[in-house]
Amino acid sequence: MAPRHFLTLLDLSTEELEYLIARSITMKQRLKDNGPEYAPLKRRTMAMIFEKSSTRTRVSFETGMAQLGGHALFLSSRDTQLGRGEPIGDTARVLSEMVDLVMIRTFSHAGLDTFAQTSSIPVINALSDDYHPCQLLADIQTWTECHGPVAGKTAVWVGDGNNMCNSWINAARRFDFNLRIACPEGYDPDPALLEAAGDCVTIVRDPMAAAAGADLVTTDVWASMGQESEQASREAAFHGFQVTEAMLDAASSEVIFLHCLPAHRGEEISETLLDDPRAVVWQEAGNRLHAQKALIEFLLLGRIDD
Incomplete structure (x- = not known):
């Protein structure tokens, strides 16, 4: 059977994504109640390939794999033959013989696609220049925890039409909410994604x-x-696109603010926005751990109904 990969949110169905959100909330609560007693991945190993630096991605994936009873290997470009020009497909074939799962944080999404096409084990996109689907799992989990099901609700993206914006577009399609994108001309997201989103x-x-x-x-x-x-x-170009408390005041009385972090206070957000009670960015950051544990479990073990 071909492995399941998670390169964009569109690799999973709406039902599968909704299952992951529910599962991550369950796993989070059980960890809080019982500690890391659930460890189904004993002797399983995940290779983590980092071409881009990270705090939240490395800590959440490495901790999550440890809590599930497995082991994570950190590999930077300096630690692998990829950094010396080994073909992507060759590295994918080698790792497929040695580990159970590969997580990649990289620049080129095309290179990530090539890796996945050659790999015989699941591959997770932990960020590419085009998409950041793992962050969206944590974001939708946070939104759900705060205000229940997201279908039919309205989210607003402010800023560049970048990889995060592209993933929010895919999330709107899969989770059936409305997305307004506020960006200056010249910084729109991928036109093909916009057309597909309708x-x-x-x-x-x-x-x-x-x-x-x-x-x-x-x-x-x-x-x-x-x-x-x-x-x-x-x-x-982005003058006037800073998210402020006044912008949140214009939104719903129950609005929440998210940011994938790190944030540049005084640039894309006001100096004090993260201190506002409507900003739930620390909960959001912590949910990277739980959402990714649910994803790893799903890719390696399938759906768990308990």
Whole structure:
């Protein structure tokens, strides 16, 4: 049987994604109640390939694998032959013979696709330049924990049409909520994704208008990793797109604010926004652990109904 990969949210059905959200909430509560007693992955190993630096991704995946009874191997570009030019497919074949699962945090999504096509074990996209689906699992979990099922609700993305924005578009399709994207001209997300999403996603140039009555507001840094040379030009382009307390005031009375972190206070968010009780970013960050544990369990063991 071919392995199941998780490269974008569209690799799983709506039903499977809803199961993962429910499962992650259950696993989180059981960890709180009983500690890490559930360890079904004894002697299982996950290789973690990092071409981009990380705090939340490495700690959440490594901790999650340990809590499930398995072992995680950290591999940077300096630690593998990929860094010396070994073909991606060759590395995928080698790791398929040695470990049970591969997690990759990388630049090129095309390279990630090539790795998955050659791999005979599950591959997880822990971030590429095009998508960040694991973050969206944690985000939807957080939204669900705060206000129940997300279908029919409205989320607002403020800022660049980047990998996070692309994943929010896919999330709107799979979880059936409305997504308003407030971005300046020239920074729109992938047109093909917008076309595929249909009426559930709209572009709104005025961020305050986009936030009106919304149930959730989220954003990301203006210059992502690899775009540092564009910092000054992006600051100019995104002037007026900072998320502030006033923007949240324009939204629903029960609005929550999310950010995948790290945040640049005074740039994409106001200096004090993360101190606002409507900002649930620490809960969101912690949910990376639980959502990814549910994902790992699903890819290796299938659905667990208990």
